[in-house]
Amino acid sequence: MDFDLTPAQQRIQAQARAFAEQEVAPVAREADEKGEFPLHLVERMGELGFLAGPIDPVYGGSGMDYVSLVSLCIQDWGSEEQKRRYLPRLARGEWIGCYALTEPDAGSDAASMETTAREEGDFYILNGEKIWITNGMSAKVAIVFATMDRALKHKGICAFIVETDTPGFEREPMPGKELGHRASEHVHITLRDCRAPKGALLGKPGEGFKIAMSALDRGRLGVAAGALGVAQACLDACIAYTTQRQQFGQRVADFQMIQATLADMAADVEAARLLVYRAAWVKDRGLPATKATSIAKLFATEAAMKAASQAVLLHGNRGYSNEYPVERYYRDIKGLQIYEGTSHIQRLIIARELVGRERK
Numbered sequence: 001m002d003f004d005l006t007p008a009q010q011r012i013q014a015q016a017r018a019f020a021e022q023e024v025a026p027v028a029r030e031a032d033e034k035g036e037f038p039l040h041l042v043e044r045m046g047e048l049g050f051l052a053g054p055i056d057p058v059y060g061g062s063g064m065d066y067v068s069l070v071s072l073c074i075q076d077w078g079s080e081e082q083k084r085r086y087l088p089r090l091a092r093g094e095w096i097g098c099y100a101l102t103e104p105d106a107g108s109d110a111a112s113m114e115t116t117a118r119e120e121g122d123f124y125i126l127n128g129e130k131i132w133i134t135n136g137m138s139a140k141v142a143i144v145f146a147t148m149d150r151a152l153k154h155k156g157i158c159a160f161i162v163e164t165d166t167p168g169f170e171r172e173p174m175p176g177k178e179l180g181h182r183a184s185e186h187v188h189i190t191l192r193d194c195r196a197p198k199g200a201l202l203g204k205p206g207e208g209f210k211i212a213m214s215a216l217d218r219g220r221l222g223v224a225a226g227a228l229g230v231a232q233a234c235l236d237a238c239i240a241y242t243t244q245r246q247q248f249g250q251r252v253a254d255f256q257m258i259q260a261t262l263a264d265m266a267a268d269v270e271a272a273r274l275l276v277y278r279a280a281w282v283k284d285r286g287l288p289a290t291k292a293t294s295i296a297k298l299f300a301t302e303a304a305m306k307a308a309s310q311a312v313l314l315h316g317n318r319g320y321s322n323e324y325p326v327e328r329y330y331r332d333i334k335g336l337q338i339y340e341g342t343s344h345i346q347r348l349i350i351a352r353e354l355v356g357r358e359r360k
Contacts, residue, residue, distance in 0.1 A: 003274075019048060031183035032328055038183065039096075039138060046093020060088030073143065073215040074161070077203040082161060086141055098139035098164075099219075100130040100189055101212055108345050110145070110212055111154035115191060117146035124160060124201070126168070126194040136171050136187025139164050143215075144191070145208050157208035160200045168194030180331030217293050219340040221283065224276045224296040227336045230329050231269045231304035234311040237326050238262060241315055252314075261310050268303035275299050291353040298346040301337045308333045 005013060024041060031038050045051050052060060055075050074086055089095040106113040115128025126146050136142075142162050149156035162169060170190040178186065203211050239262065242253035252258055279296040282289045311326040312319035319326045337343050 003277075015048060016050065019044070019050070028183075029322065029325070029328070033182075033322075035177070035182045037135075037138060037185050042096060042138075043093045046091065049091075051093050052091035055087055055091055060091035073211060073218065074202070076214065077159070077207070077211050078161070079199070081199065082202065086161065089140070095140035096135050096138045098133050098135040098142045098187075099215065100133050100136075100142045100144045102132050103129055104131055108341065111157070111209060113145060113147055113157065114150070115144070115146040116150070117148050117158055117160065117196075119148075120195075122198050123195045124158075124198065126160065126162070126191040126196060128191050130189040130191075131187075132174060133171075133187045133189055135185055136189055137173065137185045142169075142189070143202060143211075144196075145212055146191075147208075148205065152206070154209035155206050157212070158205055159202040159208040159211045160196045161202050162194065162196050162200060166194055166196065168192045179334055180328070181335045216340050217290055218283075220293045220297040220346075221276070221279050221289075223336050223340050224272075224279065224293065224300040227297070227300035227304040227333065228269070228272045228276050230333050230336070231265075231272055231300065231307045234304070234307040234326060234329055235262070235265050235269050237324065237329075238265065238311050238314050241318075241324070258314065261314065265307050265310060268307060272296075272300040272303045291350055294341075294346045294349045294353070297340065298343055298350065301333065302343060304329075304333045305337060 023044060027038055027041075042051070074082060074090075078086070086095070086097075090097055101110060101113075103113050103115060113128075115126065115130065117124045117126050119125075124146075126144060128146060130144070133142075140163065142164055144160045144162045145157055146160065147156045148158055164171070168191060170192060171187045174186045174188055178184075202208075239253070242258055242262070243251055245252040253262070275292075275296040279289060279292040282292045308326065308330040312330050315324055315326050318324050321327065341349070
């Protein structure tokens with residue numbers, strides 16, 4: 001098996017690293033402390049093609065594979081009209097989208113959602129609440145999930161593409177202050193007789209649950225890749241700090257317990273990288289990817305959580321303050337353990353892929 005990246009993948013990797021180091025890292029601390037979403041970075045990502053992913057170039061995509069970037073579910077489920085209207089704007093970073101699934105009483109159990117949709121002439125009328133919706137304040141378009149018939153449970157769920165300036169689409173920041181990801185927008189959306197035209201239906205009636213699960217599959221791959229990045233950042237920070245810091249007349253990196261910690265961290269990072277790449281490889285080949293993406297998400301987030309915890313310890317009192325970025329890594333990685341299904345949910349998914357599920 002060839003573990004080398006292709007020249008095209010290496011070019012994308014180098015471009016992404018340069019963008020992260022030169023444009024994201026310098027503003028990361030300020031964005032975290034102010035709790036402000038740096039919109040200019042989204043526009044810049046659009047310019048660089050990072051938002052286009054594996055979207056077909058005819059819709060403004062850049063033709064990347066999944067090893068390079070993750071796509072949008074409109075690519076897979078949208079009508080031709082929907083693709084032409086939304087994908088180019090999203091790919092260029094002109095518009096930001098949000099994914100409105102989670103509700104006050106429907107998180108991991110998406111089939112219990114209470115947001116409703118009913119037909120009325122040429123429109124669907126949406127009513128309900130969504131919470132913890134990332135990018136919700138800046139989004140120009142939202143994929144909203146609602147049920148046409150709660151008695152049908154998951155078979156009654158539909159997905160709608162709703163432009164956020166539609167009357168009845170109301171949003172406000174979530175109360176409180178998050179542990180991490182403080183520069184992200186987390187929003188409470190209220191739908192009050194929000195009128196979505198018939199053309200807003202994504203996929204077919206009753207396919208909403210299938211659409212949601214396929215989107216979560218892709219999202220888990222993105223979260224796994226993000227967790228891998230956090231784990232690598234923790235390792236890099238620890239190597240830099242322990243090789244510079246002197247204690248008892250020698251480098252901290254020369255103590256065997258520190259070396260053992262760094263070695264374990266490096267092993268976890270490499271294992272996470274291989275699992276993320278394999279999950280992307282599976283998706284590129286059009287194979288069933290649920291187990292692979294869940295394994296990658298589970299392992300990468302758990303490994304990054306352990307790496308962040310060790311990074312704070314290795315930095316000592318400096319790691320406990322915002323003098324160094326490891327305290328932010330420690331706060332941020334907890335969110336990645338939760339997003340797109342918690343570690344507990346990933347274990348359930350993996351187990352069901354292995355042994356199936358007895359139907360009663």
